[in-house]
Amino acid sequence: MPARLVWIAAALALACAAFLGLGLRGDPGFALSLRAPRLAALLLVGAAIGCATVMFQTIxxxxxxxxxxxxxxxxxxxLQTGLVFALGGFGVATMAPQLRFALEAGLLMGGALLLFGTLLGGRRVDLHRMILTGIVCGVLFRSLSGFVARMIDPNEYAIVQGSSFARFNAVPIELIAIAALLSLLALAVAWRLRHRLDVMALGRDHAVSLxxxxxxxLMLALATIAALVSVSTALVGPVxxxxxxxxxxxxxxxxxxxxxxxxxAAALIAGLVLVAGQTVIERLLGWSLTLSVIVEFAGGLLFLVLILRRPAP
Known part of the structure; x- marks a missing residue:
């Protein structure tokens, strides 16, 4: 194991200890019973998003x-706007968490497979066409969401707004077990693909010749990516x-x-960013900031830097 990976794992372990131990008051057992599931959710989401992104960038x-x-x-x-429009705010709010999670994850995975399979499933990958198609699909989805939102009661639209941002501090505990099972199965498939992904990174012609x-x-990797991103998004929201x-x-x-x-490395770094960031926000800043906003701001700046500099290899 590379030494740098060990150091990242050690930093993550310290961040987890700080998340669980800092500011404990009253009954430690009760406090830990609340913090441990949230910690598991942060690590789970970090591993899923980190591995899915590395795989997607490779293919x-x-x-x-x-x-x-x-x-x-x-x-x-x-999807969130459609649920509120179809079921009403009360219907969505009172829906069983397990049912809502299964519905969201299933529809997201189906949509992701259709979207990514269309963009990357051909004999040749046209990067420019892929980017343009993704942007157009995003604009189409947002336009449809805005159109449906205009027919929703303004009070009920608050539910849609609340679901539009990642909720790292309000993860439903009853969903962690099923999300962990699905994510671990997908991560196991991703790990089995690691050597083939190394070859895929050389390009289609080299991969076929080897x-x-x-x-x-490609299709197995797409299905794995769809599962990882769907589960993590249904659990905490979009990032x-x-x-x-x-x-x-x-x-x-x-x-x-x-x-x-x-x-x-991506899984450990993602867990470190989420756990350390949430610890600082909760224990040091008194909930004055939101982790999802900070993460999205930093990631958006990085995206602009990567776009403006020379193309990445």
Whole structure:
């Protein structure tokens, strides 16, 4: 195991200890029973988004793309607006969390498979067409969401607004077990693909010449990415630039193109950013800021930097 990966894991362990131990008052057991599930959710979401972004960038052949940039968050917003329009604010608010999670994750995964399969499933990947199609789909989803929102009662639209941002501090505890099961299964598939992804990073022609079934690996990787992003988004909400941020940090920290190193590094760095950031906001800043806003701001700046500089390899 690379030494840098060990140091990142040690930093994450310290951040987890601080998240669980700082500011404990009253009964420690009761406090830990509330904090431990939230910690598990932060680590789960970080691992899912980090690994999914690394895989997506590999099969897309570009380091400035993430599944969310390709319109995934807009699809989630359209789904939330459609649920409130169809069921009403009271119906959505009283829906069983497990049912709502299954509905959101299932529809998001189906939409993601359709979207990414259309963009990347052909014989040749046209990067410019892929970017334009993703932008157009995102604009279409946002336009439809805005159109439906105009027919919703303004009081009920507050539910849609509340679901439009990642909720790292309000994760439903009853959903963590099923989300963990689905994510761990998808992460296991991603780990089995690590060597084939190394070859896929060389390009389609080189991958085929080296004996990799390019189309089968591509579709399996897309299904895995769709599962990871769908589960994490249904659990906490959309995070557009978070994956880009942790993927860039993983490449910078490890300087290694092997996915056996990059994916664990991205997962650990994502967990470190979420856990350390949430600890600082809760224990030191007194909830004066929102972690999702800070993460999106930093990731958006990084995206602009990557766009304005020379194209990433």
């Amino acid at each position: 897309a052949g570009n380091r400035i793309l993430t599944p969310s940039i390709m319109g995934f968050d807009a699809l989630f917003g359209l 004996g990799v079934d390019h189309r089968r690996t 557009t630039f978070f994956g880009l941020l942790v993927s860039a940090l993983a490449h910078l920290a490890m300087r290694d193109h092997r996915h056996a190193v990059l994916m664990p």
